[in-house]
Amino acid sequence: MAAYNFRTPLREEDVRTLRVGDIIYLSGIIVTARDAAHRRIVEYLRAGKPLPVDLKGGAIYHCGPVVVRRGDAWKVLSAGPTTSTRLELYEPEVIEKTGLRLIVGKGGMGPKTAEACSKYGAIYAVYTGGAAVLAAQAVREVVGVEWLDLGIPEALWILEVENFGPLVVTIDTAGRNYIEEVVKKAEEKLKSLKASLSRQ
Amino acid sequence: MADAIERAAVEAIRRAVIYLPPDVKMALIKAYEREENDVARAQLKSILDNIELAEKMARPMCQDTGMITFYVDVGYDFPGARYVRDSLVNSARVATQSVPLRPNSVHPFKNVNTGDNTGRYSPQIHWELVPGDSLKFTVVPRGGGSEYPTALHMVPPGRGLDVLREVVLESVLRAGAMPCPPTIVGVGVGGSVETAVFIAKKAAALRKVGTLNEDPELAVLERELTEAINELGIGVMGLGGKTTVLAVHIDYAHRHPATYPVAVVFQCWAARRATAIVEPGGDFQILQ
DSSP: OOEEEEESSOOHHHHTTOOTTOEEEEEEEEEEOOHHHHHHHHHHHHHTOOOSSOOTTOEEEOOOOEEEEETTEEEEEEOOOOBGGGGGGTHHHHHHHHOOOEEEEBSOOOHHHHHHHHHHTOEEEEOOTTOHHHHHTTEEEEEEEEOGGGOTTTSEEEEEEEEEEEEEEEEOTTSOBHHHHHHHHHHHHHHHHHHHHHTO | OHHHHHHHHHHHHHHHHHSOOHHHHHHHHHHHHHOOOHHHHHHHHHHHHHHHHHHHHTOOSSSOOOEEEEEEEEETTOTTGGGHHHHHHHHHHHHHHHTTOOOOOBOTTTOOBOSSSOBTTBSEEEEEEESSSOEEEEEEEEOHHHHTTOEEEEOOGGGHHHHHHHHHHHHHHHHTTTTOSSEEEEEEEESSHHHHHHHHHHHHHTSOTTOOOSSHHHHHHHHHHHHHHHHHOOBGGGSBSSOSEEEEEEEEEOOOTTOOEEEEEEEOSOOOOEEEEEOTTSOEEEEO
8 A cells, every 4th residue: 555646647657556555646637527427428439529628647536516606716615426336337438438547436336447447547546425525625726617518416527636635546457446355255244144144 | 484494494404414413423433433444444534524624614514415305293283384395395495505505406307407406306305294383394415325225125024034134234235335334224124115215214314323223122133233234344435344334223114914125225424414493483493
């Protein structure tokens, strides 16, 4: 386990050095995207349409923030992660076609994302679920917002962050998926518990 | 009166999304003190820091300010009964702007967000008529992450009690890190399906953490299940350690002889709730 400070754009060789359990503090640009945004990103990619934001070397954040508008500027009040599992449907293709290097969320992702991470050089890291005010402290500025027609939680919020973290790497490029490993262990444990439960 | 009910509801929503109830906070502090896994401890520390910061800055502790649900007890003789529904719906609209809340009410076919946390069956309002002349309601803003892994099992009645523990443990395993553990797990046993889910949800979201089940046998079962789940080692945010649940709360309803529903409902650590009591004259107080 080690702690690193990274700034976007991220380089493939840097993220490939990271291993599960490592801690990252991220500075630079991170783009929020949830279900509807991912769906549209994939539609655009398949149609060959340019995305409104360049994700090459970039970071995506599974997050639908609480925001307020003050004059022309938006302010992020709360911005914790949403459950990443739902984005498993889209993320492998997004990683493959955009050159995305970092995905931040919570709850873990599945084998297809893990495979895309190791193949194309990206990592998945988690931020504490629900720690949304704390997360918002790292947001320096809302650089822009795209696809607001999807609604506030689903829009692409382009955020400039400073030392956003600690982000715990749980999928690395070496093929490890830490949360899946924890759940597998729990499954084994349940098998042995079941034996004792049925005796009761 | 309509205005007083609306103001009480807006204040209850505001308090609920910003301030975690003391019983939940206490349970999290205890979990932090007990936890030995470094990664899990760091996560719990972030949770506790976040709770404090939310209070200090008066901001919603979690960006998912949830689906707004009201559990309402209307006194038979409460003079403002006719205003309650509209005032509660309005309060969701007003609070969305004033707190603010994230708009979370989406048409399931058109996928359009109404933008103000209102819509068909939204906010949700559950009614009870009770003796007395006051109005009492508890607002629960529940996040989507808590809702997503909900499990309903129709188990063979002949095996009901035998498999109950297994069913709960398997549901917890399947939920994994999704509902933001440490969670409070609500288990609803018996009834018809909607009752099973309803009482499970109330057990998870309304009952105070640290309270004992009034049925001594269920109190024992709750403790056993809490220990068994925590032995699974899923841990805070699925990162391991000994804190997967803060509590297991069980409720039951009489069932049909041929059915045995078991509902398992998850409440994330941000177990938000606030209760408003509105007197017949319009004065109100908010309790957490």
